[in-house]
Amino acid sequence: MKKYVATRAATMFGVLLITLLITILIVGSNMDTILKQGIVFQVRSEIIENPAIAESFSSVKEFEAFIDKQTDERIKNLGLDEPWYSPQRIGFTMYKIILLDFGQATFLTSDLGSSNVRDIIFEKLPRTILLFTSATIIISIIGIFVGALSASKIGSVVDRITSSFAIISSSFPVWWIGMLMIFLFAFTYQIFPARATPDIPSSSPEYLGVLLYHMTLPLITIVMIGFGSWAYLVRNFMVGIMQEDFIIAKKTMGIKQNRITYIHALKNAAPPIITILALSLSGSLGGAIITEAVFDWPGMGRLYFEAITVMDLPVIIGSTYILTVFFLVSIFIADLLYGYFDPRIRTGANP
């Protein structure tokens, strides 16, 4: 078991590094140009702020030469004179990012005004976790209940409705349902706010309550689209287990159907269900980007989208890193759970 955990952990860390490397490679060349432009801008604005320097030039040429010299000097000091793909620079960037030092954002700021990427991300992250974790928990509770119910009565009306709802709801994009929900419940019937961003500052005491109220519409939407396929999944696991000998034996012993379904069968279906739960928690974080963009929920997804629109590279790299970490950690947990529940995996035998 220890060896299994160790290899999985090592693989995950490797994957994390590779993801980081790929991200840097993709955006690196842009980042370089932006950083250099930033330095030129900085030099120029310093000169404009300080009229003493500005007046000391006799010609435009001299002025330009001074700026060029200053810029070159600073680029050298920051180590930007080496190409962005040089191993030292990539290694240094990666090292900083692993230590959660993402640098300063180019355009975006946190609600409190900080432009430190770490501050921004740690401000948005809890909100995304709040929305999507609660959605996933509600989805799995409803899903497990409905799934077990339809598994106990295969072919019944409940079963048919669940199965068809699962299939139909899975082909609708969540964000489109979101648009419809906004259209219906924010504008046609004005029950919920259309923008999920609360309009009071995050420091005020009522903030949490207002945030929860703004969360209702996205939450309902995510749950509505998500629970069908969950129920279907649980149903399929349960159907397999209900055919096992020990269930049939329990039936012949005269144990009540409900007890068999919800206690004995569900207990045996738990391992795969928990595993998938862990995976879908992280999967929902990735899917958050579009959903949050639709509802304007002030979390990681919207931050990511905003960063992409204005090409704020430090934020993009930082958010990708954090998203990947979450994704990997939950895959890791799912793997461990699976290995814990299924001894065949743990011992290394092929399934």
Next chain:
Amino acid sequence: MSGITPNEIKKEFLKSKMGIAGITILIILISISIITTITVPVETFQEWNNPGSWITYPKTAIPIWVNLFLIEKIPEHQIITEPKIETTSNDEINLSSYQFNVNFNYDDFPNDFIYSYSSEYANSPLFQMSVIRPDGIKLELVSTSLPHSNLKTIHEDRIFSTDAMIKKELTLQSEIFEFKINELSSEGIIFSKTEVNQPLKGNYIFLIDLYGINDESQIVESNLIIGGKAFGIMGTDELRRDLAIGLLWGTPLALFIGLVVSIASVVMGLTYGVYAGFKGKKTDETMMRFNDVIYALPALPFLIILSVTISNSIFVMVGFLMIFGWVGIAKVSRSMSLQIKTRGYVEAATMMGQKDSKIILKHILPQLLPYAFASVAISVPAAITTEAGLSFLGLGDPSFPTWGQILHDANVFGAAARGLWWWIVPPGIMIAITGLAFVFIGNALDSIINPKLKR
């Protein structure tokens, strides 16, 4: 896997209601695609993002069929291109007159009207525009002379209902109406009853007279647009584009994206997985580790980064979607080929010294084909929704009118807030229906291949 022959699969498939439903929807979608590519002019596709080519259409018009359910009819947008032409010559003066018949049976005023023309003349002919209303009253709208030219020239112009000269002419005739017309728009006056300011239903004739002296002058081409609030089967969007055309072009595009991505991913995944499983040992280990790496990449953030930094062309996007599509299939087909490998006939073939490639192609792959077909069907919806999602975020290929692109525009122009349901609902339904067709087919196939899964 249990050695079902293709014929049995076909027979079973035709028995399943879900499979039949899926195939039917798919056939309908394919026919729509074929009919669209043949009958709808390609220019509408190429000019989708060129606002200039949609100028004659109304802004955010509701679909016309809504009128069937309404008591108060919404005015339809009318584009009249072929006027009735009459020419009379009287010694020196040539009169050409052009008549546009407008059937107006709605309970609201039109938005506006635009008359655009190109005329061929020399000198300076007199241009008059008037309207004969259903109640017989003739209103003068425009009376002007075209710019002078010594030589024969072609003059193009547009007359808008908002032009000041129309308003001026109407003010001169204000005694016809029993209410004050100063504050009203010209279409609100022309199409109004004389007693109260309410729309007057009936047949209107818009009359354009061109008086040329000595020379022949004529209007070569002209059309009259009565700007309505309803247009086409699917309405129009903020940029005046006919949504029906966008939805039609979206069908072949969605099928193309979905099918290409899923077929390519399945082929890649299958080959990769089978090869890894068949080779086993170190090769298998290395290949599966690589597979793990791709599997652990968060797909959507990466797709977004790739489309922003590299290219958002639809073909490149299809390639990106493939990168993330094959991983799961590779995992399953690997474990399947591990099982098949141990079967007697494969071992026999190995012992006979057959080449690896031949064993894989002849003995292992055919066994996996049913699974492959089911996977193709099941992975199509994901490809379509992912592309639509990227387009929705504004990262798609703007030169293609995909459904996601239409929804993106709808979101940008605040369609939900403004109640423009015909802009939001149909594209989403199309995405869902297309996805549904493939989910149906995939599920039907799946239950045939793994009968244990159901019941």
